[in-house]
Amino acid sequence: EGNIFRGIYPQSLELVLEIFASGLMRELIDSGIFIETEITDLQLTGFSLVLKHKRITGSTPTTWTSSMLRDAALTILEVNEICNKYGYELKDSHPFNVSFDNNKAKWIDFGSIG
Numbered sequence: 587e588g589n590i591f592r593g594i595y596p597q598s599l600e601l602v603l604e605i606f607a608s609g610l611m612r613e614l615i616d617s618g619i620f621i622e623t624e625i626t627d628l629q630l631t632g633f634s635l636v637l638k639h640k641r642i643t644g645s646t647p648t649t650w651t652s653s654m655l656r657d658a659a660l661t662i663l664e665v666n667e668i669c670n671k672y673g674y675e676l677k678d679s680h681p682f683n684v685s686f687d688n689n690k691a692k693w694i695d696f697g698s699i700g
Contacts, residue, residue: 593633
């Protein structure tokens with residue numbers, strides 16, 4: 587249906603709920619630099635929560651132009667700056683965690699926020 591689903595393990599449930607409750611996800615999504623992500627009511631054995639991400643047709647850094655690499659780097663910095671405002675940071679920042687959606691760089695790795 588054009589979405590990607592991510593299971594959240596029980597040990598990460600509290601952190602994920604805090605990230606959503608803090609307003610961090612809303613700001614990242616509203617700013618257009620993070621893929622649309624929401625908590626679902628889906629149940630999946632072994633997971634406490636399931637997130638739904640909008641699927642985007644991505645590309646890899648090996649195919650990007652120099653201006654795309656620049657946009658990706660600036661997106662990583664902007665995502666981390668917004669995370670810092672809420673007391674979080676990116677733990678795994680590299681270009682493979684960025685993809686382009688309609689020529690807009692977007693962070694796609696929810697699991698690297700901590």
